[in-house]
Amino acid sequence: MKKDLSLSLLCIFFLLVALSPAKSLRITLKEEMTLGRLDDDLIYMWVGIAVDETGHIYLTDTLDYSLKKFSPSGQLVKKAGGRGQGPGEFMAPREIQLFQDYVLVTDQNIRGIQVFDRDLNFVKRIPFSNLILDMRVCGAQTIALIPIVGVGAGRLRMINFEGKEISEFFYEKTKKMMLDFASIASDEKGYIYLVFTFQDRIEKYNLQGERLWTCRLLKVKSVSREKINRFEVPTRVVYKDITVDPAGRVFVLGGHYSRHQSRDVYVLDSQGHHLATFTLPEESHAIYIDHQGYLYSRGNDGVSLRKFKILYQFDSP
Numbered sequence: 001m002k003k004d005l006s007l008s009l010l011c012i013f014f015l016l017v018a019l020s021p022a023k024s025l026r027i028t029l030k031e032e033m034t035l036g037r038l039d040d041d042l043i044y045m046w047v048g049i050a051v052d053e054t055g056h057i058y059l060t061d062t063l064d065y066s067l068k069k070f071s072p073s074g075q076l077v078k079k080a081g082g083r084g085q086g087p088g089e090f091m092a093p094r095e096i097q098l099f100q101d102y103v104l105v106t107d108q109n110i111r112g113i114q115v116f117d118r119d120l121n122f123v124k125r126i127p128f129s130n131l132i133l134d135m136r137v138c139g140a141q142t143i144a145l146i147p148i149v150g151v152g153a154g155r156l157r158m159i160n161f162e163g164k165e166i167s168e169f170f171y172e173k174t175k176k177m178m179l180d181f182a183s184i185a186s187d188e189k190g191y192i193y194l195v196f197t198f199q200d201r202i203e204k205y206n207l208q209g210e211r212l213w214t215c216r217l218l219k220v221k222s223v224s225r226e227k228i229n230r231f232e233v234p235t236r237v238v239y240k241d242i243t244v245d246p247a248g249r250v251f252v253l254g255g256h257y258s259r260h261q262s263r264d265v266y267v268l269d270s271q272g273h274h275l276a277t278f279t280l281p282e283e284s285h286a287i288y289i290d291h292q293g294y295l296y297s298r299g300n301d302g303v304s305l306r307k308f309k310i311l312y313q314f315d316s317p
Contacts, residue, residue, distance in 0.1 A: 024315045025313070029278065029309070029310060030309045031281075032294065033073075033306075034304050034306050035070060035074050035306075038303055043061055044063035044064045044302075045063040046059045047094050047095075048093070048286075049288045049296055050097055052118070055072030056069060056071060056072060057296075058103055059096070059305065062090075064081075066080065066081035066090070067081050067105055078120045080122070087125065090107050090110070091108070092108035092110075093105055093106075093107055093108075094106045097136060097143070098137070099143065100140075100161075111132075112126055113125065126159070126161065130147035130148055132146070133147065136192075137186065138207060141161070142190075144156055144186065145158075146181075146184060154174060154180035156168065156171055156194075169209025183197070183239070185244050186244065188248075190207055191205065191212070192204070192205045193244065195242040196239060198237065200221075201214060202215040202217065202272070213272040215274070218238065218254070218258070223235070223238060246293050250270065251266070251267055251289060253280075253284060253286065265277065280297050282297070282298060282299050293309075294308065294309060295308045295309075
């Protein structure tokens, strides 16, 4: 009898815990550092960012046709590049990723991936047949790419450091131009997250291409489109970027449909549940979270890079 009573009380306890309201999460930002200002020429317009394990910051500067490395305190360590299409040169440098002991850089107007060492010495070019929309390193040996290959492409391709294709999968099949545009993020377990530029979709995949969940935060059914020459293209951005923090939380930067355009950041857990929303102090084209959990965003229309400490506060309901 006592055993049955104890079991009943235990079941009631777990039921009450399960039914109790969850604590709400509030996120605020504390600025730690600003790189580049309106009255200097440190940065002209940064596009891509990566931060290594020691806190060194790597930027692509599209108006300066360069790749730049900064110390953890914000001092310029080295600059590489220059305008052109030769080894180590750029026309429009874009995405940047750290892979093993190397820095990988894509160019909006040049096929392939340029490879530099951590001291920004040019090493080689990884061949790739298409221009690259976005790039992320997934695991120890895999580089995930979204190629730009025309209407209805919608595929994510995985290659190795030599440019050999490992696998690919389709995440979108559409005949409408640019609806397959997306940004990539990955976590420490190798899962891939996609956020769609012109659709209200955030999705998680494994490396085999299995979709694990889909989240639609803003209830946007369709975006406005405009006919340019003979093509009809979307004109308003739903989501701009995606990144994952060391705890596995997913951060998504909203675009034109957010309450604060290009400033609202939506935070999800690894299962796709919305945890919180916070607002950046300035509009940004991208967000990035480093190994220590610091968040980086745009300032002064790209002239500045702002670094923030993320402060988490759980409030009882």
